Amino acid sequence: MQRVRQGVDRKHGMTGMMRRIASRRFASLYRMFRTRISSLLQKMSAQLADLFQRAVTDERLPGDLRGGAHRDLIKRGTVTFVMRAPFKPFVSLVGDFNHWDTRSHPMQTDGQGTWWITIPDPGRTRYGFYVVVDEDSHVWVGDPYAREVFWGQKTPWAVLPGPEAPFSWSDQAWRTPALRDLIIYELCVRDFAGAWHGGYPQYGSFERLTRQLPYIVGLGVNCIELMPINAFPGESSWGYNPVFYHAVANTYGGPNDFKRFVDACHRAGIAVVLDVAFNHAWGQHPYYQIYPPMYGPKGEWLTDWNPFFHHTPPSINMWGGVDWDHFNPETTRYFQDIVRFWLEEYHIDGFRFDWVGGVDYDSNNPMRPDFNPYHGIAAICWAARQAKPDSILIGEFWQLEGTSPEKTAARLVHETEMDAVWNGYFHHTLDDVLNCRWEWEKRDIFRTIGGYRDLGFSTATQVVNYSCSHDEVRPEHEIKFHSGRYIPQPPGMTLQDVALARAKLGLVAVFAAPGVPMIYAGQEYGDDSPRTIDFAPLQWSKLTRPKHRRHLEMTKRLIRARRQHAALRSDHIRFFDNHFSTEQVVRFCRWDDAGDYAVCALNFSPEPRTVELPVPRDGFWRDVVGNRRHVAQDGRIVMELGPYDAALFV
Structure with missing residues (x-):
């Protein structure tokens, strides 16, 4: 056996004795190498510790600032730059004013994660921060609180605006x-x-949107909900890939352009609500660059040390973003600052919070059935309410897999400062009915239209009803190009007629049902463009066609009736029958405590139906949908509804 072993060693050019000597030498060299590496690491750590200790000061910033550039904060003619970077040993200010020199403006720290420096006012300039991440890496990042952004080839930089007079608001009343x-x-x-234009996209801007306000005013709506406008990479996006939450997207214009838009809206009697994606950010966010994923020796994620993110690489998020950890106090404070900023700086009226289930995900207690008042969405809504007590706070909630089924949309409204939620149940059921999906006749349309209390809500204002939003295919498109093959086509009606008629049924349900009504731009005239996140201007040319003009005028009448008749804004509803599965007709009335009354009928059948609608008085009643008058006799209106037709009498 010994000979065999030596033979094997000789085959590889090494005797057994040589192998043993080499093994001992390797062990000795390894111990020496390990000692040197350990010494080097200790030396590096000592250097970083020395850097950190030299930066620590007993001074404190006025106020509890966490970021941004602040003019005249310490002294007139100066700017104080603030950066929040817990656990980092060194941060310096870089920019055009110092030729991006990482050593010329080292920042001081309170030792608790806040870094700052005050310099003579450089005027309008690009700036950012140089941050030592650890012994092996450093990064250059923009300001997480930047109000304007310059997108460089490698790094998006913050932009400090030049000194300018405050914006002159005219919305005091x-x-x-x-x-x-x-x-x-x-x-x-x-x-x-x-x-x-000429085959090239001209993306919308705040300036052009302001010029189009007369059209929106003419519709009669009193609240515009803007899909996200926070600064995102690139020129074209829906906005659900945010990077800089305090900045408006460059493609839409500058801060004053947005202020002029909000001011014009308020003068026209229209509130402005911002849709915000707080569940995740894109990987270019400065905090993610400073706190990248860190892995343990077995490849596991080290999550405890990151003060901002759930610590998953961008590929993990289903949308391509990185998930915020809203149960870390650092993240909570950051987003509280964000909502306060938009309410105070831009005079907006509130927020629509995208995917609240993700925002409120607690990785340490995912099965928690209620909403933690000190973290997550509850803390964000509280900050918004403190900044503007009458702010409009609307959430999109659907349960996240692996969380408690007891954590519902109704509890979100009851346990936090959230005012209302998008009524997904209303939309999904109505969408199945409009598109005649499998066994649509068996859907509980009555609970859909009037069952907000069955869903756990206490008042109708806690639900936002809609038949279409940015998340769904427009019913006109779905019917015209997909589901229309399953929908009976009455004599004399084209497929486009059917699509418009059934879309009309959805709109009438939205405006006649208890709850806050919402429509998606283009619904008012029957836009049938496909759903895409790519650039898709509205089909304004359809307004030249009689059918779409009539659809638009009908929508305006529905909006006007909603604003003029308190019965349609009340919590009260009563259905007159329960034969939807056979007749495909829904009849119900609405009233308020002061005596206002409205009655509605929806015919989802391809056949005409004679309907009887009880009313509290005889005489003339006006049908908002058909713009016609009917006479009530003996306490009822009797009329024939055509295929896929509706009536709303006020």
């Missing part, structure tokens, strides 16, 4: 409408105010 009175109009600035 403006009051945000009560939730019960809201009629919401959702739009994407890029698409609503954009157009194709």
